[in-house]
Amino acid sequence: MSGRLAGRVALVTGARGGIGAAIARRFAEQGALVAGADIGPGVEAELALHCDVSDPAQAEAAVAATVAKFGALHILVNNAAAFVPDNTAETIPLEDWNRAMAVNLTGPMLMSRYAIPAMRAAGGGSIIHMASQLGHVGREGRFWYCTAKAALVHMATCMAIDHAKDRIRVNSLSPGPIATDRTLGRIGGEERALAFYGPLTLTGRQGTPEEIADAALFLASDESRYMTGTDLLVDGGYNAR
Known part of the structure; x- marks a missing residue:
């Protein structure tokens, strides 16, 4: 194998589509052996797993x-x-x-709980929590999402402190508006998505799953x-405004 992840083993949750699928593909292209986990069928990875990350038994099994x-x-x-x-408190x-x-x-806590011993045994590793630019700013009606993503950013910081001695790095990755099928479907297509999200970023567009990968x-x-x-x-300058 060759590539930037040659000889590495990766587990990607939410790997069925959008950002997760793009990450799984990019890792495989760069030499990683990839397991993809999701609650639905259609995961394209060398090892496809069914996993509800909020279920401790399924997280451990994955x-x-x-x-x-x-x-x-x-x-x-x-x-x-x-x-x-969308709702309010x-x-x-x-x-x-x-x-x-x-x-x-x-879910990220549970997956990390079971992954950390395996990474320690392998000599170290990298945990990436997929947060969001909405973990840094608010949005009307989306307080539940902003709250969870802000907590995930801080979870990465605290986990990094706890597991530096294990040679396990922990970071979060915060995408801005990304043109996934789910996002485009929710807002009503590419043209409406561009009209809504374009003015919110400095780049004037949504990002792509491949850019997050x-x-x-x-x-x-x-x-x-x-x-x-x-x-x-990675938000196209959304938070710079």
Whole structure:
């Protein structure tokens, strides 16, 4: 194998489509052995796993299956996310709040809990929490999402402190508006997405899943070996305004 991740084993959650699929493809192109986990079918990876990251048993099983298949684990990308309808603290159904927190925040913790021993045994690794530019700023009706993503950024910082001694780097990656099928479907197509998101960024457009995959590759590779406990903001200048 050759490439920037040659000889590495990666586990990517939320790998069925959009950003997760782009990351899984990019890692494989760069020599990694990739396990892709998702709650639905259609994961394209050398090892496709069914996993609800909010379920401790399924999270543990996904890590165990990856190590059993490839013999080690070096990279974990916590990309799985849950979306619920926009609401305020006054109106959100408690079951929606609980589901959002279970997948978006507890899920990365659980996956990391089971991945860390495997990474320690492998001599170290890189954990990447997929946060969001909305972890840095607010948005009307999306307080549940902003809250979870802000917590995920800080989770990366604290985990980096706890596991530096294990040679495990932990960072978060915060995409801005990205043109995934889910985003385009929610807003009503490419033209409406460009009209809405374009003025919010300095680049005048949405990003692509492949651009986020490039950033994830950097965080997973030795090129970022001096980087841990921080957030990589890839938002087209959204937060600079």
